[in-house]
Amino acid sequence: MITVCLNGHPRIGHELRCRQCNEPFEIIPEKKFTEKIDKNFDYVSDWVTLGEVQTPIVKINGNLLFKLDYFSPTYSYKDRGARNLISYMYSKREELNIEKINEDSSGNAGSSIAAYGARAGFETSIYVPSNANPKKLNQIESYGAHIIKVNGSRDHVQEEAENAPGFYASHILNPEFRDGIRTLAYEIFLQGKMPDNIFVPISAGTLLSGLHSGLMHLYNSGEITKLPVIVGVQPENISPLCSLVNGNKYNPDNNLSSIADALVSKRPLLMKYMVRIMESGNMCISVSENEIIKARKDLAMKGFYTEYSSATVFAAYEKYHPEGSSMLVLTGNGLKN
Structure with a gap:
């Protein structure tokens, strides 16, 4: 493993920001991927566990899959x-x-x-x-x-x-923390064929950066020959990344929020990382409050009870049907709302 900032400066100790440029750090795997997932994190010697399991993938139709990542100890992918x-x-x-x-x-x-x-x-x-x-x-x-x-x-x-x-x-x-989310990409790979598109909600950028890092590790290890398109989703009310990469004006209002209360980062510290990921062939879609509310109801009617923040990905999928297969990562249980 190497740990460097956005500008390539190495981490000296356990500091959170680069001493030269003040940018956050990221961990880049150097060894090839192994199916023994924990072995991909060689800087951890003593694992703290709450009995995690691979979260299920459910096929909805020929081209649509749900990854139920709220099947986690605290009902959120953040685990x-x-x-x-x-x-x-x-x-x-x-x-x-x-x-x-x-x-x-x-x-x-x-x-x-x-x-x-x-x-x-x-x-x-x-x-x-x-x-x-x-x-x-x-x-x-x-x-x-x-x-x-x-x-x-x-x-x-x-x-x-x-x-x-x-x-x-x-x-x-x-x-x-972000590096731990590489496991999402590993699970998707180990559970079957990699989809063409992966939809994820975006706020601070931890899910986006972790998923992207895991996919790149699989690609660089020769496990996959093509990278899926990551479709990031934000509420229209709070959409700093989507606005920036899509060329729209965005003026964060401290009084404006969203029913998707886990997606309210107005000035994300990882913005430069997220933009870099988006510019490598991925995309960002924003959805309205009404679209989020409807999507949550529609998911529940299919038997999937999610929080509003998770429902954003279904709202985006309904708005934009990409070519090929799509996997929607449902990140949080509806009991949280």
Whole structure:
């Protein structure tokens, strides 16, 4: 493994931003892919587990598949990243003197970090916006984590968590979290034929970057000969990436939100990474609030109960039917709403 920033500068220790250019880091696998999935993460020596399994893929019709990634310990795909990050921290707990960890999250990442943090025996504090989803806060508290509500913007929440005493277990800035989401690409590959298109919701960029990294690892290892097109989806109300790559104006309004409450990152720290991924043959689609609401109802009528943020991918698929086969990654359980 090598860990470098967007500009290719190496990570010296365990810093979250490059000392030369202040960009976040990414982990790039150097060894070839192995079907023993955990062996693809050689920087983890002690795994923290909650009994994860490969999440199911359901064929809807000839060209449409659903990947039910809410079949996870905390009912969200974020468990992929949390398992990897917390396992890395647990492996380094003595070297880095980790006992207390802090995270900032609107809900799902906080739940995942709280659950895996509890399993590892860490004292965990989750910093949340003052208007965070109460159901998600209840889930975080159930794992014994401390909740600290912060007034102001998402940036203020992050600042409070980063400056608090303890290890900052950011799911955005710690490359080990994003790197854990490589497992999504590996599972899709191991469970059958790689689809032509993979639809994923986008907010901070952890899912997009992790999936892309996993696909590139498979491609560079010679396991696949063609990369699927990643179709990223954002709510129209909060669509910084889609607006930028599609040439549309975007003026973030701090008072504007979305019913897709897991997709509310207005100034994502990983924007440069996401743009680079989009420019390599992928695409971004935005969907309206009404389209999201309808998509969630339509999914439920098919038997799939998702949160609104997950339903964005079905709304986008209904709006844009690409050629070939498509897999929609359903990222969060409807009980979270």
